[in-house]
Amino acid sequence: MKTIAVTGIGVVTPSGIGRRQFWANIKAGRSFVREITRFDASKYPSRIAGQIDDLDKYSHVSERLLKKIDAFSHMALVASELALQEAGIDIKKEDPERVGIFLGNAIGGWLYAETELRDLYIEGREGVSPYMASAWFPAAPQGQVSIYYGIKGFSKTVVADRAGSLMAVGYARKTLLKGKLDLILAGGMEAPVTPYALLCCNTYGGLCTENSDPAAAYRPFDKSRAGFVVGEGAAIMVMEELERAKDRGAALMGKITGYGTSCDGVDRINPDRSGRQLARAIKNALDEAGIAPEDIDYISLDGMADDVWDQSEAEAIKMVFGEQAGDVPVSCPKSMFGNLLGASGALDVIIALLAMEHSLIPPTLNLRDPDPAWLNYVKDKALERRVDKALVISRGRGGINSALVVEKA
């Protein structure tokens, strides 16, 4: 039986770009949720977010290309480059037909689209950039990254609301197991901090509108929870078959050993209160990994900071873990930098891999009065603990459930 390894990671997040800066901030439990400064958001109910202001400093992308792409493609290009560098991969030396790219995204590239739509209504048809057509749509980053590196193998963009990138990693694993490809760049990217995208996130109703203390706004699993906060960024990893990675002397970050997904099918927005289908997705992921619930050392929570979402997530964990549900450490690191929507699951996978590497479980911020109280939350400060196996949960609107098992290599 083949095993799939992760050999490089690339993070572009409000908490930092590149693993060193990112992990230093995560393990310190620093919040990067701030008042939005990119545009005038003063009339928005929720006007706080995790923003990236220094992408240009880390970018290798030419000005000529930058004017054709949206910020979410830019983030994906930078994250891909970081991941490939870390993995020691030069795609030119690979068979391009055996390299693929699997990314998740929820909303597309709105900064570009908004600007061009404004021009359409003010200047007319000729005011619109011809790049608009290829810049805004969710699969644009997949296209740009594949063109940049000459990737020619089977590739895919998964649009499944906030679960998209965890699903992309799950599908990437399956594709590698089938032997269809040698190497996959997998993850996701999201850029929701734009006037229109933020407006849509606001009207959806799930965002926290307590703007006065941004760092304290996102409170998953706290009794006083009042919704989530959006964040922008990209999280991309290099995945390949374990033996291949060993043969080429790659440093192993971890293994992706199980994946499960299911649908609730009950409501346009909300999940099933019982958590039954999420439990089935978790169970399937554990079964695929061939491990028992008690083998799990850490659970990375989806943490929407909403009563129904948080409670059903806890119910699902209880259904699968039974009496041990209150023993295994859990946390929701996105409380530090915001919910990266379609990129959130892949970033949680990377955080779980870093937790294994450093034997340190990142904290959940703003957890004063846990609800439900019986989960074993890691709060305020990171917990020193060896992690060999971790479970990552990612969910999307309308009851999309996905769960992934990562293990130490």
Place this chain on the structure above:
Amino acid sequence: MDIKDRIKKVFVELLRVKPEELKEEARLYDSIGVDSTEMVEAVIALEKEFGVKLSQKEITKFSTLEEIEKVVSSRSA
């Protein structure tokens, strides 16, 4: 500035390429690797610069600067 320099300037500003990359006798595709979408934008920019109507068919990524100059001159005359 003569017509050829103005055409060069359009491409340099639009595509952020270096002026020396634009070789006069070379096809745009060969000198600066333009794609078809960049040419759509370039033709619109040339129309604005010279105040003439140009067709996407007569100015393509396989045109040289000299050829573009001929088309623009014949149109402005």
